[in-house]
Amino acid sequence: MEKRRLCFQTPRGCWGKSWKIARMFSVLMCTLTFSVSATAFAQHEQVTLNFKQVTVRQVLNEIQRQTRLSFIYNTEQTEQLGQISIEAHNESVTSLLDRIFAGTGLTWKIQEDMILISQTTAETTKRQQAQQEKMVILTGTVTDAQKNALPGVTVKIAGTSIGTSTDVNGKFQFSYPQNQQQIVLEFSFVGMQTTSVKYAGQKEIDVILYEDQKELDEVVVTGYQVLDKRTQTSAITTVKAEDIMIPGVTSIDQMLEGRIPEMTFMLNSGEVGATPRLRVRGTSTLLGNREPLWVLDGIVMTDPVDVDPDDLNNPDYLNIIGNAIAGINPQDIERIDVLKDASATALYGTRAANGVIVVTTKKGRIGKPVLSYSHSSKITRRPRYTDRNINLMNSQERVRFGKELADQHYIFPTQMPLVGYEGALYRLQSGLTDYDTFLNEVTWYEQVNTDWFDILTRDAYSHSHTLNVSGGSDIVRYYASLGYDRDNGVSNTTYTERYTVTAKMDVQMTSKMLMAIKLNGNVQKKNHLVSTLDAMDYAYNTTRALPCFNEDGSLFYYERYRGGYGGQGNKYLRYNIVNEIDNSSSGYDGKGIQVDLNLKYNILPTWDVTATGSYSVSSTLQEDWWGDKTAYVAALKNGEYEDKPIPGDDGKCILPYGGILKTKNSDTENLTFRLQSNYRKLFGEDDQHLITALLGYEVNMLRSKSMNNEVRGYLKERGMQFADMSSLNLDDYPLYKEWLQQNHLTLTRGLTNQLSLYLSLTYGYREYFTLNVNGRTDASNKFGSRSNERLLPVWSVSGMWNIQETFLKEASWLSEMRLRMSYGMQGNMLDGQTPNMLITQQPINSYYNENVSNVYQFPNPNLKWEETKQTNIGLDMSFFNGRLNIGGDFYYKKTENVFSWVNVAPTNGLTSYLMNNGSLKNVGYSVTLSATPVKINDFAWRISTSYSANKNKTQTDAVEKYELEDYLAGTAIISGESVGTFYSYEFLGLNAQNGTPVFDDYTDRRHLLEDKSLEDVVRMVMTKSGTREPVFSGNLFNTFTWRGITLSFNLAYSLGSKVRLFALYEPIISGVSAENNVRKEFVNRWQVPGDEKRTRIPAIINRSDEMYDYYNRHWSQEQSNKTKTFAYNLWDMYDNSDIRVVSGNYLKMQTLTLRYSLQPKLLKKTPFSSASVSFSTQNLFTISAKALKGQDPSQAGFAKPNLSVRPNYTIGLNVSF
Incomplete structure (x- = not known):
């Protein structure tokens, strides 16, 4: 006899009898509770449909799709009704059901959010009498891994339509015919792994569903779209935040080292808060900002403080202010998608030539509230004289x-x-x-034997805390977190402190409308040393024979010479570095808040419209203070703290009383509005064709203002007051009077408006291939160049071919093989370039008694866009059901009409002019591999590695813009060479007579260098040493898991760069001073003839030597010659010679982590649903060239010694309730 089937259908989410948002953070969330009458809900739900000759089941499916209702019915009963035709337009569900079942012998009724379809009473009685099968009641509970109840889980008997769903407590109950044997229950839920359980007659079935990580892995997020990874055509790298999370690290950008193929990571300092320089696929511009664009949950982020691109591009610049995501707590981040090729970045228009980093934060998940707490305690090791890189004399x-x-x-x-x-x-x-x-x-x-490192640095203790709560129903999901971290720097008194708050809510307003609202806030406080102080430089260059403290513990002062003005006022002033640190500071206070609102409305099943609005404000205050007890202020006063200022010309006093306060206030306001329409349609007999379309309109407004000021006479320690100088006769202090007459207050206002239109079209055939076209055009008030080119479009075309699905579908060993190709063009324009002359209006000039204006910028009507064209070819392969994955990309990127500065005659009012001058090429590739070599019972070994290469080359006309230091430091742009290429003097050996270094500096043929440009002279006299930026980079990541124990480590490597050793002779060029320390290499210096055969360390030449002045001033500095100055003195040439250049290759143990997650059975008697503890270390060791002698390869002698990246050790704790 044919068995009767019970059909149970659930929509994507279900209305509950009530829904609420439980505790969240004070003013950020409030309790929300309401009840909905199921009958009233059905009466108000309206549907629109038009069917011709279809089954009743198809009609019910469509009603279910348009509403939040579920249906339970016997399929035999509905099949007996045959096919029907019905049409409805905004008709209530109750009315429509009455029409469908009128005269059929079937009726319907509502129970909560479900509609039960059954026979009328007479028919039911007759059926029950004929029914002989006995029903069995089956009950159980479904929870997640943290033992939280899961409502709305679909439970059914495998191979049938018999089933139900769990209630708000995760419980389920349904009946099935007793005569069915070998029953297997299937449990499925959005975002969780589908689980099958054999039923063996037990009364209760308890099931745990685990999060489906595959769902996260199989999509990529671009900020404008969420794409199926199997059909996407672009070069995008996705990492989950939990996979790269480093305990104790408070900024997500510092976790990216070696983890993103084709991304170069460069960090030149271990100072707390130092921001790394990131390059995606090399350098796309020479003058503009080279950093990638940061996007948070679809909204472009801006830096808290506007930093000059020349500083950001300088490899020796130390950025301690932070970047656009400095206020984001890494614990709130779910995933990171790095968009690299033209196809992936085209929708971001002119802002994305350097790549895009899309950060997606965590969302609430359906279930009971889960409260989680994470903590880390970190110790960062200070420098010591025993370190290899500190090779200094005791x-x-x-x-x-x-x-x-x-x-x-x-x-x-x-x-x-x-x-x-x-x-x-x-x-x-x-x-x-x-x-x-x-x-x-x-x-x-x-x-x-003073230990300056012990006095000026510390083993720093840092800690961080994050508390978050998440949960919700199918109607409302919420997530909120509160974070605090205190990151103490190794240098005394330096630290960063941050408070963060995040609140997110997703609300299913109706069956067609979804609302998402998010709030981010942060407060930051930082403290560093003032620019005139450098603790590391002082510790490195100061003799250890100089005490810091007297025997009684008081500060030991020694006298430093301070030169006066015009030869007058020269005197010695006492100095102690600890006193300078205690009486000065450089503070940073920042706060910001951002509110995002997103409304999505489903017009049709295939068509939705999304409106997104974002508003953010940030405010920063930077304060630099020098107290009146510092030697810095004493030099301006021309006297000690207790001395009375000396009036008259002999006094040379610029600051009679008090100290100095420099302030910079910056405020930014950012508004974004986006209206986007998405269309997705499957068609064909087997739905083999797929068309998706996206059309969007976006408006951005960025308003900024800043105020810079310097005031003198500030008395911070006396209640932040100012010295009363009203009784001073300013004529007695002419230098101070002159300073007062200058304008030290600067106000700046900025406004950038941008209007954008973007489009994306995609066609796919089954999973065989995908074709995509993206385009965007931007109009902005900052694009002031040729009017007919203001709307330069950014576009891309791309495609994907599924080779495995086409030819190798039957190959069981091959899981995936996809070929990707893309080509596109992007544009870039610098700010403020207009066809009109720009002038700056100055205050009235007291001498002329007239208002003064200065030429700020020449008219530039013929300036064109920088155009970057990029080709990408990629291949993704997966074998043995994902146990082995291999991917690779090759790209060719060329930027034309590159911006560069050209020198012009000073008579024009300016010395340089911006032009389109040449091109810039980047060629590179990457290979990635991930595998699970071993997976046996409770043990698993997973490994992943990446290898990337990038080579760039510039092609520009020669310009006279750069100084000698630029060629020595690698900051000059040289035609035919890579960005970062630097030059060195060719060392020929030591003079056998006096031990001085020997170079071929064209002394005997000077005429060959006359009237040549500095670049030509450099190429003739010096030798090319290489580039400062690495050519190859990558990582090797391993994870070993056994039960609850996980051991992981990441090795990062960098190849192809060159670094200069720290300057050896710079501290003693002007003579060996008593306060200066020297490196131990000087023990092996040349001292007597013959030493040149055993050492390459030059002699120290006495001032009494007749050649001293000759060695200390190079001949090219003579005013009478016609040759550009290409050297300063013999000792500087030695420090910048090729013998002081070594390989910058390194292999670093970036992270090593041991984590133990407590087993569920150990947590049964605790309030915790999960708990884990970890120990990790960062920067444990670095393997590099022996010639570096421990010098950090990420630092170089192009600048003074800086704090190297320090090893640290962290203990972490994570618990959930």
Whole structure:
């Protein structure tokens, strides 16, 4: 006998009898509770349909799709009704059901959110009498991994339509015929793995559903779209935040090192808050900002403070202010998608030539509220003299070094501080002390051995905390978090402190409308040393024979020479670095808030419209303070703190009383509105054709204002007041009067408006191939170039061919093989380029008694857009059901009409002019591999690796824009060379007579260099050393899992760069000063003829040497010659010679983490649903060139020594309730 089937249908989400949002953060969320009458709901739900000769089941499916209602019915009963034709337009569900079942012997009724279709009473009685089968009641509970109840889970008997769904408590119950054998129950839920359970007659069935990570892996997020990874045509790399999360790291950008193919990560300092430089597929512009665009949940983010692109592009610039995502808590991040090729970035228009990093934050999930807490405690190791890279003399060695020079009758600088051996010797020779006192002083200096690193740095303790709650129903989902972190720097008094808050709510307003609202807020506070202080530089270059404290613990001051103005006012002023730090500061206070609102309305099943609005404001205050007790202020006062300022010209006083306060206030306001229409349609007999279309309109407004000011006479320690100087006769202090007459207050206002239109069209045939076209055009008030080119379109075409589906569908060993190709063009325009001359209006000039204006910028009517055209070819392969995955991309990117500055005659009012001048090419490729070599029972080993290469080349006309330092430091753009290429003097050896370095500097053929450009001279005289930016980079990531224990580590490597060793002679070019320390290499310096055969360290030339002045001033500096200056002195040439250039290749243990997750059985008697503890270390070791002698390869001698990236050790805790 044919069995009766019970059909149960559930929509994508179900209306509950009531819905509520439980506790969230104070003013961010409130409790929301209401009840909906099911009958009233059905009466108000309206549908529109038009069917001809279809089954009743098809009609019910359409009603279900347009509403939030579920149907339960016997399929035999509906099939007996045959096919029907029916039409409805905005008709209520109740009315429509009455028409469908009129006269059929079937009736309907509503129970909560379900409609039960059954026979009329007479028919039911007759059927029940004929029914002999006994029904069995089956009950159970469904939860997630954290033991939270899951409402709305579909439960059915496999292979049938018999089933139900769980209630708000995760419980289910339904009946089935007793005579069915070998029953298998299927449990399915959106975002969870479908689970099958065999039923063996037990009374209760408890099932746990686990999150479906595959769902996250199979989509990519571009900010404008969520694309199916199987059909996407672009070069996009996706990483889950949990996979790259590094405990104790408070900024997501610092977690990207080595994890994103084709992204170069460069961090030149270990200072707290230092921001890395990121490059996606090389460099796309020479003058504009080279950083990628940051996008948070579909909204483009802006930096809190406007930083000059020249600074951001400078590899030696230290950015401690932060970037656009500095206020985002990494614990709130779900995933990161990096868009790299033209197809992926086209929808972002002119802003995306450098790539796009799309950050997606966490959302609430259906279920009971889950409260989670995460904590990390981190120790960052300070530098020590025992570190390999700190190869400096101790006090005994430094005293011995000074004695050796004195024995050689070395003439020390006349104005050096009188400390150390040199100071004791001066006092002896001057008759101020006797010989015994001299010996006692020398012995004492040998034993001082001041540990400057211990005094000025610390092993820093940092900690972070995040508390979040999430949950919801199928109607409302919510997520909220509160974060706090305190990251203390290794340098004393430096730190960053941040508070973050996030609140998100997704509300299904009606069956067709979804609302999402989000709020982000952050408060940041930072403290660093003022620009005139550098603790690391001081510790590195100051002799250890100089004490910091007296025996009683008070500060030890020594006198430094301070030169006066016009030769007057020269004097010595006392100095102590700790006093300078204690009486100065550089503070940063920032706060920002952003509110996003998104409304999505489904007009038709295939067509929806989304309106997105975002409003953000941020405010920052930077304060630099120098107190009146600092040597910096004493130099301006021309006297000590306790001294009375000396009036008159002899005083040379610029600041009679108090200290200095420099402030910079910046406020930004950002408004974005987007209206976007999405269309998706399957058609054909088997739905084999797919068309998707996106059309959008976007408006952006960015308003900024800033105020810079400097005031003097500030008394911070006296209640932040200002010294009363009203009684001063300013004529007695002419320099201070002159300063007051200058304008130190600067106000800046900025407004950028942008209007954009964008389009995306995609056609797919089954999963065989996909074709895509993207385009966008931007109009903005900052595009002031040729009017007919203001709307330069950005566009791309791309395609994907599924080779596996086409030819190798039957190959069981091959899971995926897809070929991707794309080509597109992007444009870029610098701000403020107009066809009109720009002038700046200055205040009235007291001399002329007239208003003054200065030429700010020449008219530039012929300036064209920079145009970047990019071709990409990619291949993605997967084998053995995903156990082995291999991918690769090759790209060719060329930027034409590159912007560059050209020098012009000063008589024009400006010295340089912006032009389109040449091109820039980037060629590169990447290979990625991920595999699970071992997966046995509870043990699994997963491995992933990536390898990327990029080579760029510039082609520009020669311009006279760069200085000598630019060629030595790699900041000059040289035609035919890569960005970052630097030059060095070719070292020929040491002079056998006096140990000086020898170079071929064209001394004997100077005429060959006359009237040539500096670039030509550099190419002739120097040798190309390489590029500062790496050519190859990648990583090797391993994870070992056994039960609840996980061990993971990531090795990051960088290849192809060159670095210059820290300057050896710079501290002593002007003479060996008593306060300066020197590197231990000087022990092996040239001292006698023949030493040139054993060492490459030059001799130290005495001031009494007849060649001293010749060596200290290069001939190219002579005013009488016609050659550009290409060297300053012999010692600077040595520090910048090729012998001081070494490989920048390195292999770094970036992270090593051991994590233990407690098993559920251990948590049964605790309030926790999950818990884990971890220990991790970062930057544990670096393998690099031996010649570096421990110098961090990410730093170079192009600038003074900086704090290297420090190793740290972190303990983490994560619990959920």
